[in-house]
Amino acid sequence: MATEILSMESIRAGYGPNDVLHGTSLRVDSGEIVALLGGNGAGKTTTLGILAGTVAPRTGTVRWMGKDISRHSIADRLRQGLVLCPEGRRIFPRLSVEENLVAGTWIRDPKATPRKIREAYDRFPILGQRRGQLGGTLSGGEQQLLAIARALMSEPKLLMLDEPSLGLAPLVVERIFSILVEINACGTPVLLVEQNANQALKIAHRAYVLSTGTLVREGTGQELLASDEIRRAYLGGD
Amino acid sequence: MSTAATLRRLVPLALLAILTAPFLWFHFDTDLTTGTPLLSWEPSHGWKFLKVVVPGFATGALVAFLARLWDRTPRTPLVARASHEVLETPWMVLVLVATLSVSGLFLSPKGLSMGTFVAIYMLLALGLNVTIGFTGLLVLGYSAFYAIGAYTLALLSQAFPGFPVWLSLPAAFVTASLAGLLVGLPCLRLRGDYLAIVTLGFAEALREILRNLAITRGDKGFPIASTSQFPAIGPLAAKQVAWIAAIATLALVCLAVHRLYHSRTGRAWIAIREDETAAAMMGIPVVRQKLLAFAVSAGVGGLGGAIFAGCWGFVDPSTASFEQSVLVLAMVILGGIGSLPGSLLGAAVLYLVPTLLRDQIPAIADYRLFFFGSILVAMMLLRPQGLLGSPRHRLEMEGGS
Numbered sequence: 186m187a188t189e190i191l192s193m194e195s196i197r198a199g200y201g202p203n204d205v206l207h208g209t210s211l212r213v214d215s216g217e218i219v220a221l222l223g224g225n226g227a228g229k230t231t232t233l234g235i236l237a238g239t240v241a242p243r244t245g246t247v248r249w250m251g252k253d254i255s256r257h258s259i260a261d262r263l264r265q266g267l268v269l270c271p272e273g274r275r276i277f278p279r280l281s282v283e284e285n286l287v288a289g290t291w292i293r294d295p296k297a298t299p300r301k302i303r304e305a306y307d308r309f310p311i312l313g314q315r316r317g318q319l320g321g322t323l324s325g326g327e328q329q330l331l332a333i334a335r336a337l338m339s340e341p342k343l344l345m346l347d348e349p350s351l352g353l354a355p356l357v358v359e360r361i362f363s364i365l366v367e368i369n370a371c372g373t374p375v376l377l378v379e380q381n382a383n384q385a386l387k388i389a390h391r392a393y394v395l396s397t398g399t400l401v402r403e404g405t406g407q408e409l410l411a412s413d414e415i416r417r418a419y420l421g422g423d
Numbered sequence: 424m425s426t427a428a429t430l431r432r433l434v435p436l437a438l439l440a441i442l443t444a445p446f447l448w449f450h451f452d453t454d455l456t457t458g459t460p461l462l463s464w465e466p467s468h469g470w471k472f473l474k475v476v477v478p479g480f481a482t483g484a485l486v487a488f489l490a491r492l493w494d495r496t497p498r499t500p501l502v503a504r505a506s507h508e509v510l511e512t513p514w515m516v517l518v519l520v521a522t523l524s525v526s527g528l529f530l531s532p533k534g535l536s537m538g539t540f541v542a543i544y545m546l547l548a549l550g551l552n553v554t555i556g557f558t559g560l561l562v563l564g565y566s567a568f569y570a571i572g573a574y575t576l577a578l579l580s581q582a583f584p585g586f587p588v589w590l591s592l593p594a595a596f597v598t599a600s601l602a603g604l605l606v607g608l609p610c611l612r613l614r615g616d617y618l619a620i621v622t623l624g625f626a627e628a629l630r631e632i633l634r635n636l637a638i639t640r641g642d643k644g645f646p647i648a649s650t651s652q653f654p655a656i657g658p659l660a661a662k663q664v665a666w667i668a669a670i671a672t673l674a675l676v677c678l679a680v681h682r683l684y685h686s687r688t689g690r691a692w693i694a695i696r697e698d699e700t701a702a703a704m705m706g707i708p709v710v711r712q713k714l715l716a717f718a719v720s721a722g723v724g725g726l727g728g729a730i731f732a733g734c735w736g737f738v739d740p741s742t743a744s745f746e747q748s749v750l751v752l753a754m755v756i757l758g759g760i761g762s763l764p765g766s767l768l769g770a771a772v773l774y775l776v777p778t779l780l781r782d783q784i785p786a787i788a789d790y791r792l793f794f795f796g797s798i799l800v801a802m803m804l805l806r807p808q809g810l811l812g813s814p815r816h817r818l819e820m821e822g823g824s
Contacts, residue, residue, distance in 0.1 A: 239704065260706035275701040277694055288694050292706035295687065339705070 187214035189251075190374060191267070191343055196235055196245035205231045207398045208245070213343060218365065218375045220385040220406065223395035229378040230272055232395070233347050236376070237269035238262045263292045266342025272378075273351065274332040278321025282312050285320050285331055289338030298338075305334045326357035333364065344368060345376045350384065362388050386410045432804045443797055444469075471783045476776065520674040527659075527666045535662045537778060539734050542669035543727045544774045548754040548766035549673075549680055550723030555752070556761035557684060558716040559696030560611075561619040564626025565751050567606075568599045568721040570743035571629070572728025574639060575599070577738050580651030588653055588733040592672065592726060599725020600718040607717035611710055614699070623745070630743040644739030653733050665734035672730060676723055681763060683719065692716055753795065757802055759809025768810050773798075 192212035199205040205228045213219050223229050234240030236247060238259040247255045249265060257265075277285050286305055290298045306313030309330050315323060320331060329349055336344060346365070350358040358381065366388050369375050379385035386392055386406040394402035394415060402415060409415045448469045453460055523538075530538060547569060554560040572595035579586045579594060610621040633639045653665040683689050691712045694702040703709045732738045741747070750773065758769025777791050802809070 237704070259703060260708065263706040269704060271701065271704055275698060275704070277697040277701065279697055280693060284690065284693075287690060288702070288705050288707075291687070291691065335705075 187216055189213070190215050190249070191236065191376070192248045193232070193235060193242075194246050194248070196232075196247070197243045198231055198235055198240055198245075199243065204243070205398050206235070206242075209395070209398065209400055210245075211393050211400065211403075213374055213376050215374055216369070216372065217390045218369050218377060218388055220382075220389035220392040221376065221378045221395060222380075222382045222385065222392060222409075224380075226397070227395040228398045229395055230347055233269055233345050233376075233378055236345060237267065239269075260292055263339055266340060268336050268339045268341035268344055270332050270336040270344065270346045270349065272347035274328050276320040276323075276328050276331050276335065279319055281317050281319055282323070282331060283316045285335050286312075286338050289335035293338070293340055301338055301340075305337065308337075309334050326353050326360070329353060329357075329361055330364070333361070333368075337368070341373055343374050343376060345378075347378045348380060349377070350379060350381045358384060382415075383410075436801055436804055439797055439800060443794070468784050472780065474783070476780070517674075520670055523670045524667045527663045527670075530666070532660075532662055535666050536734070537775070539662075539666050539669045539730070540778075541771050541774050542666075542673045543731050544751065544754060544770040545673055545767050546669075546676055546727040546730070547724055547751045548758065548770040549676055549763065550720045550727065551751050552755050552761065552763070552766045553680060553683075553692075553716055553720040553723070555755055556766075557689060557696065558692040558713060560713060560716065561615060562622045562717075562720070563619040563752070564622035564624070564629075564745075564748055565720075565724055566743050566745070566747035567622070567626035567629045568603060568724030569728040569731070569747065569751075570626075570633065570738075570740070571595070571599045571602050571721075572725030573732040573738040573742050574633065574645070574728075575725065576651065576729045576732040577645045577647050578638070580647050581645075584648060585650040588651060588668075588729075591651065591733065592668075592729050595725040595729030596722040597725075599728070600722035602725075603717045603721025604714055606721075607714045611713045611717070623748070626743050626745065626748060630740050633740040633743060639740075642740060644737055647732055647736050647738070649736065651733070652736050662734070665730070669730050669734070672726060676726065677763065677767075680719075680723075684763070688712065688715065753799060756799070757809060759812030762809065762811050765809050765811035772810075 189212050192210070194210050195208040196206050196210070197204055197208055209228065209232065211219075211221070211232070221229050221232060231240055235242050238254075238257060238261075242255060245255070246253050249262070249267060254262060254265070254267075277288060280288065283302065286302055287298060290301065293301075306316070311327060312331060312334055315327070320328065323331060333346070333349065336346075349361050349365070353361065362384055365375055365377065377385055377389065386409050389406035392404065392406055392409050393400055394409065402409065402412075404412070448466065449462060449464060527535060527538075547565065550568075551562065551565045554562045575595040575598045576588065576591040579591050606622065606625050610618055613621060634642050639645060653661050653668060655661045656664050659667070684692075691702065691707045694705065694707055695709055695712060699709055728738075728742065731742070751770075754769035754773045755766055756769070757773055758767065759765030773795075777794070780794075781791075806812070
């Protein structure tokens with residue numbers, strides 16, 4: 186039976202005088218892949234910011250394993266296993282692939298780093314081949330792999346990803362999504378923010394649709410894929 | 424870089440040389456009584472100039488060339504580590520310290536004091552490199568920390584007559600670090616240019632304070648009691664002791680900075696320089712790490728200042744001058760931002776060349792800044808990453824990504 190591991194309850198948040206989220210709630214259960222969909226400016230990235238600790242909520246609570254972590258720092262949340270792979274990859278362009286991976290281990294025991302690096306190269310052999318190369322010289326897809334590998338170095342108990350398909354070729358996107366399925370199969374729940382709703386819904390167990398700061402739809406991936414309304418609004422086509 | 428591209432870069436360089444050349448032979452001056460400009464022709468100047476500069480730059484170019492050969496890393500794929508980092512190994516440092524210390528017995532007093540100054544500037548360049556090179560914090564008022572170190576020794580020698588220089592050195596490190604923390608706390612919320620302006624303002628303010636406080640004796644400067652300067656020990660003269668102390672401190676700081684750079688802390692600094700937001704997302708405590716970099720950098724500057732005060736025996740507010748900050752910044756840039764051996768080389772070249780020149784041709788002092796500028800322009804054209812630049816910055820300067 187799936188148990189709830191992360192939830193946010195009636196979160197209001199925003200920047201300056203404007204609210205981006207108007208009392209939004211969602212949850213992630215153990216073992217799930219949850220997709221968070223929505224157009225530009227819907228509040229997807231802000232939601233992840235609230236969960237990861239980069240954005241402070243105005244009201245509402247964030248619960249992790251039943252505990253209120255609304256006031257915890259980014260580092261505290263990382264230590265508890267709440268890891269965000271940020272939008273636009275944000276790898277360090279002038280650090281080598283290996284140094285990028287090491288950067289992901291800051292909050293973990295350094296003694297385990299060599300083992301984890303070996304594991305990362307086993308999982309992503311292409312990164313092993315390019316270990317000494319500077320991050321900025323990798324292709325977009327390789328950079329996304331590196332960003333995911335770096336997030337895994339922080340030993341996530343929940344992996345959050347902000348638009349991992351951004352600017353990548355369709356074939357590469359498929360590869361990235363199959364990697365997310367693999368990671369999930371190993372027991373790590375995944376919370377995925379995407380514009381590429383079609384792909385995301387195919388791998389998601391559950392999904393939320395966010396529109397201008399309000400959740401307008403919730404359901405299983407299959408339900409949402411089948412829904413005409415959703416197709417028209419977010420998936421494009423007819 | 425292709426041959427054609429290299430040649431294209433030589434064009435502005437040639438222009439620069441043509442513009443500079445007249446200054447080698449002509450001497451511009453003003454008659455102080457009548458105010459009429461004087462122009463005199465000094466045939467010997469040019470040759471004297473070339474006698475110093477050509478060997479100086481031939482050495483610099485040779486070192487840069489060797490570094491390039493040594494740095495066998497292929498251009499693509501780019502590798503993040505240069506082989507010349509071998510220069511930073513502890514053994515190398517030990518051998519250097521030993522040789523240099525022994526050489527103190529044979530150097531003339533003038534050579535000794537020049538050597539001590541080279542060591543002091545090397546310390547400053549190393550220290551500034553921690554903020555600018557490693558952490559990416561542009562500090563334009565570095566001379567403030569140098570002055571704080573120098574005045575720490577001066578004030579201690581006044582408050583406690585006979586206060587030994589050996590205790591003043593760590594004290595200067597501590598006070599300068601604390602000053603670094605104090606400036607750092609409010610201004611580390613700023614990035615880039617804004618931080619540069621604030622640090623510049625701090626140095627200027629400090630200079631004015633030093634000029635106007637009674638306790639620092641204002642513009643007249645502050646002579647330091649000989650009992651608080653470097654003492655003569657046994658057969659060693661005071662100057663020789665100062666030289667050995669400077670070399671030993673430099674070696675110690677070299678090792679410490681090297682260890683820091685290759686530690687977790689150093690990696691955090693580089694991550695912050697690369698992408699502060701991403702670093703924060705990795706859980707790196709950005710503010711604390713920046714403060715640490717600031718404190719280490721300021722402390723090393725303070726050490727340099729204290730050694731200066733202990734060996735020169737006199738400090739005045741000009742130690743906190745903007746020119747001093749720019750000089751050290753130029754050393755870091757010339758040697759190679761982010762590179763330890765680069766900072767050392769940059770400091771040696773930029774201190775020794777103008778000093779030797781001034782000895783040869785006193786009139787050249789008027790054009791010091793002019794030649795300085797020319798050197799930097801030439802560097803930016805020919806080797807923008809600095810003489811011994813780190814490959815990371817080479818990538819940045821050459822615009823690849």
